[in-house]
Amino acid sequence: MRTRRPLLLGLLLLSLAAGACRPTATPPPPPAPTVPAHPLVWDAMTKTQSTALAARSVSVSFTVTNTADRPLRIYDVRPSCGCTTVELPRAPWILAAGEKGTFRGTVDIVGKHGELAKMFYVSSVPGTQTLMLVLNVPDPDPQARAGNQQLAQADRQAVFRGACAACHAEPAKGLMGAELFAAACAICHGSDRRASMVPDLEVARQKRDAAYWEKWITMGKEGGLMPAFSAQHGGPLSDEQVASLTDYVAAQFPSEPPAP
Numbered sequence: 001m002r003t004r005r006p007l008l009l010g011l012l013l014l015s016l017a018a019g020a021c022r023p024t025a026t027p028p029p030p031p032a033p034t035v036p037a038h039p040l041v042w043d044a045m046t047k048t049q050s051t052a053l054a055a056r057s058v059s060v061s062f063t064v065t066n067t068a069d070r071p072l073r074i075y076d077v078r079p080s081c082g083c084t085t086v087e088l089p090r091a092p093w094i095l096a097a098g099e100k101g102t103f104r105g106t107v108d109i110v111g112k113h114g115e116l117a118k119m120f121y122v123s124s125v126p127g128t129q130t131l132m133l134v135l136n137v138p139d140p141d142p143q144a145r146a147g148n149q150q151l152a153q154a155d156r157q158a159v160f161r162g163a164c165a166a167c168h169a170e171p172a173k174g175l176m177g178a179e180l181f182a183a184a185c186a187i188c189h190g191s192d193r194r195a196s197m198v199p200d201l202e203v204a205r206q207k208r209d210a211a212y213w214e215k216w217i218t219m220g221k222e223g224g225l226m227p228a229f230s231a232q233h234g235g236p237l238s239d240e241q242v243a244s245l246t247d248y249v250a251a252q253f254p255s256e257p258p259a260p
């Protein structure tokens, strides 16, 4: 007994000491590999915008701050879609330490409806960043659409007058070629809700040479919904516009029907 007491005391002290050292909570996880924050800091990585019913395109600006202590170059801002153009403030786009800069993106929404997401891929040495623009493009009221079709059935040139002109004539003013097509033609032919009586221009149902296109653009078709676009036939387009549009569509769309 006498010899065991100090031993017990010693063991007790030892276990107390060990207890004091033992961590009370679970050990912290090993440090995660730290991803350094990207030194190009944007005002937002995602922006949301609603558009007006008659809008043909939507623009957005993204502003960046270079938080690094050295200049950084943005090599490129690439849009996810051919329908989007990007304007950089200058080339090369180099931001000094602490400097802010803004680029603008413009999305063509003719023929688009509902919620659309468009990306911008920003490339720089620290790494590519993805910015997103979410668009809410309103669906036109279906009753209004049926009413419009009825009006056009009675008079196919009605699209160029009154309230219809805001979408069907005004946007084409002064434009030529591809831009004119997007404004005057894609509204009907390129819609993602294209009506059954509106043909898909990507498919040639017969041989289509320049004369064929010019005739359709100039006169449209009596008894249908395709209006006459040339000024002589009561449309909004000058001879020069008709000629530039004819050149564009004759080169852009297939001229021969697909082989059977």
Ligand code: HEC
Pocket (backbone or CB within 6 Å): 053, 054, 111, 140, 145, 147, 148, 149, 151, 152, 158, 159, 163, 164, 165, 166, 167, 168, 187, 188, 191, 192, 193, 194, 195, 198, 225
């Ligand atoms: C707010 C813009 C806007 C206005 C105003 C407008 N339209 Fe349209 N129209 C469109 C769009 C967009 C389409 C393509 C189909 C779609 O997306 O609804 C279209 C298509 C059409 C079509 C092809 C058939 C169809 O339904 O797709 C006709 C015909 C037409 N419109 C006639 C008219 C007439 C007539 C008026 C005036 C009474 C008018 N539109 C006013 C935007 C408009």
Ligand code: HEC
Pocket (backbone or CB within 6 Å): 159, 168, 181, 184, 185, 186, 187, 188, 189, 197, 198, 199, 200, 201, 203, 204, 205, 208, 213, 216, 217, 221, 223, 224, 225, 226, 227, 229, 245, 249
């Ligand atoms: C208001 C809606 C509307 C607009 C705007 C419109 N079209 Fe059409 N288009 C039609 C409809 C409907 C037809 C079918 C006509 C028919 O067969 O009666 C058609 C037919 C055609 C055809 C013949 C079919 C084919 O596939 O070859 C061509 C070509 C054509 N459109 C070109 C154009 C061009 C170019 C523009 C722009 C200047 C344009 N259209 C603008 C409604 C439209």
